[in-house]
Amino acid sequence: MCPARYGYLGPGGTFCEKAALKYFGGGHEMISFRTIKEVVRNVKEGSIEKGVIPLENSLEGSVNLSLDLLVKESNIIITGEVIIPINHNLIGQKGLEVGNIKKVLSHPQAIAQTADFIEENLPQAEIIYTESTAAAAECALKNRELAVIGSDQIAHLYGLSVIAEGIQDDDENYTRFIIISRSKGKFFYSTGYNNYQDTKKMYKTSIVCTPEVNKPGVLYEMLGEFAARKINLTRIESRPTRKKLGEYLFYIDLEGHYHDPLVAGALKEVRNMSGLFKILGCYFKDNIKEGSSEKDAKCKKRA
Ligand SMILES: O=C(O)C(=O)C[C@]1(C(=O)O)C=C[C@@H](O)C=C1
Structure with a gap:
């Protein structure tokens, strides 16, 4: 195979x-x-x-x-x-010192996650965004005055040195x-599950929706469908629809399987109140285990 x-x-x-x-x-x-x-x-x-x-x-x-x-x-x-x-490091060619760094390259997320360090230690450096932390490391190979923000693995992989360790704004x-996968067709509602206490421990369902009419309290009403059923939301995020100023899409992650009748019931009501409504997926939850940050792991190794 x-x-x-x-x-x-x-x-x-x-x-x-x-x-x-x-x-x-x-x-x-x-x-x-x-x-x-x-x-x-x-x-x-x-x-x-x-x-x-x-x-x-x-x-x-x-x-x-x-x-x-x-x-x-x-x-x-x-x-x-x-x-x-995620544990970030300042990386560059062997012998590069902080005072000699002219440019700092990395993915915008990595730059943002280390903003305090950059402000304090590299005020002179020009910031350049790359498509990924490893793409930045490729550039550092060609230029001695250039530093990169990324994992210690990229330093190792690209033969670069770690100048400063653990530089993210917060250890956590x-x-x-x-x-992501290719969808095989429309999501359908069924009653395959019937114990929300079980499905909420194991699954997450992600949706995106936008209220059909922009009226006072409409988002409150939509979210009320989850609250009324004690369905726990793990995330809500808004993004512009890109069609009209002031119109937003709401990305919602909730605990539970969309085949669970309780979840299916809430989703049906929310869909009825929505213009655009899409189930983005239903999948097993991953959990952050306490003490699982990279720094904790390193401390354990040293002890
Ligand atoms: O550039 C990488 O190494 C990535 O995997 C991308 C990415 C991101 O997009 O957030 C992943 C994890 C970190 O938050 C920084 C960058």
Whole structure:
């Protein structure tokens, strides 16, 4: 049997690769793509079975491009999630000192997650955004005055040195990645499950919706459908519809399976109040285990 083909935001050494390995384990064909858009396109066109892209970070919030693509690409669904701790380092060629750094390169999320460090230690440096932390490391190979922000793995992989360790604004730094697949058809409601207490422990359902009419209290009414059924929401995020100023899409993640009658009932009501309504996916929950940040792991190793 051929190994499954999975894609992720690369090149090799990104946090996304780490997340993909945690989720899929070994023994698969792993293909790196240079942009999130390319990962999504390849899943959509069927050249890979699943793709892994970043969705949100505990310090910086959403990766807007990923949110937008989930709505734009109608045949893409979320089939899994994986959360990993993120530990950033300042990286450069051997012998590079902080005072000599002219440019700092990284993914916008990584730059934002280390904003305090940059402000305090690198006020002289020009900031350059790249498609990923590993793409930044490729550039550092060609220029001695250039530093990169990323994992210690990329330093190792690209033969670079770590100048400063653990430079994120807060030690508790996690990114949630989603696994995307090609949708096989419309989501349907059924009553396969009937114990919300069980499904809420195991599953998450993600939806996106926009109220059909813009009237006072409409969002309150929509969210009330979940509150009335004691359905726990784990996230709500708004993004412009990109059609009209002041009109928003609401991304909602909730605990429970959409086949659970309680969840299905709430979703039906919310759909009735919505213009656009899409179930983005229903998948197993990943949990952050206490003491699972990279820094904690390093401390344990040293002890
Ligand atoms: O550039 C990488 O290494 C990525 O995997 C992307 C990404 C992101 O988009 O959030 C992933 C984790 C970190 O939050 C920083 C960057």
